[in-house]
Amino acid sequence: MKYKLDNFSRSKSMNDIHSRFNAEAEELEVVETIPIEVEQPVNTGPCILISVSYDGSKRKALCKLYDPEKNKVYFWxxxxxxxxxxxSDLSPDKLKRHPVVTHPGxxxxxxxxxxxxxxxxxxRMSKIIAEDPLSIxxxxxxxxxxxxxxxxxxxRYHNCYIYDRQLVPGLFYRIRDGDLELVPYNVPxxxxxxxxxxFRDEPDEVIRLLDEWHPLFLCPAPSIPRLAVDIEVFSPEPDRIPEPSEAAYPVICIAFASSDGLRKVFLLRxxxxxxxxxxxxxxxxVELVFFDSEKEMFIETFKLLQTYPVILTFNGDKFDLRYLKQRAxxxxxxxxxxxxxxxRQSTHVxxxxxxDLYRFFAN
Incomplete structure (x- = not known):
């Protein structure tokens, strides 16, 4: 059996410390509403599970799947x-008289x-179910x-969903009649x-774990197309970085390099x-492409961003993608x-x- 228990017997002071420690992680839960519908097929071939998140507009967990055969990303x-x-360790009877039941979520x-x-x-514990992560x-x-x-x-809710559904991002899944199912990898x-x-002298429990972990370690690593993006912004003060939340100055250059050989630089005349x-x-x-208007350059940039399943930046969470968004x-x-x-702390496509490779290497 597998269990999750968070702070099962910690004191209030330890809970306070844990709360401050997790403040940044909790902020990552809040993401803008997804503005458009992405293809949601009922049946697919084998796809790579590349992301699990939460769509606040639908109040549902969202899985993004990359189809390497069709070079498409699907939503499930x-x-x-x-x-x-x-x-909670309070009984349901006690909770029925507790302010929790009057919470709007x-x-x-x-x-x-x-x-x-x-x-x-x-x-035995009481499982208190809410309508959205921020209510918890x-x-x-x-x-x-x-x-x-x-x-x-x-x-964080997406981690909770991954655990409860026993999902493994990076492995192959398919959608069959609307349901998400693992595509098993059979180790020779x-x-x-x-x-x-x-491991012949190890106990049965170790052998059982080996059978479970074999596919994780031996499944071939998928090749997923990647696009690296970097921007340059005009600044009247050469020693000051423009503020992304204001995006007051034009983007004058956007450079792209991909795993499939694309090398392109957009330049603003x-x-x-x-x-x-x-x-x-x-x-x-390297191909240079010139634009007479910043808006036209942005439109072409956004088209390109949507053709790759993985976007790489260096400090894109705090600058590049945030600046592009606000400037647009x-x-x-x-x-x-x-x-x-x-x-609040991250930026998504x-x-x-x-x-964000800056944060990746900072770990």
């Missing part, structure tokens, strides 16, 4: 009614059994703040036997500058036509996955 929404929740209470590793016993935690007077103690209340028997001979032949310092395979709004591009979604 939860269809089992999974909702955010936390656990409260849905219902269920009784579940959980294994408490500290006491080595199974305990992440804002003032959330359900967890109303309870004397709460468990599994600081797990000779490979299994070769590994097991090193400006008064007082002459644009001639490509500099000799640039590699031969400033120059009159409707929000529905901008494939960039803002969280509509159809695929954004990876």
């Amino acid at each position: 929404y939860d269809n089992i009614g999974h909702k955010p929740y936390c656990l 409260f849905s219902r209470i269920e009784v579940v059994e959980k294994y408490d590793p500290l006491s080595d016993r199974v305990v 935690g992440g804002k003032r007077r959330s359900i967890r703040e109303l309870l004397p103690k709460a468990w599994e209340a600081r797990i 028997e000779d490979v299994k036997k070769g590994i097991l001979k090193f 400006r008064e007082g500058f002459e644009f001639g032949d490509k500099p000799e310092s640039l590699p031969d395979d 709004l400033n120059i009159g591009i409707p929000s529905r036509d901008i494939p960039i979604l803002l969280g 509509l159809k695929g996955v954004h990876i």
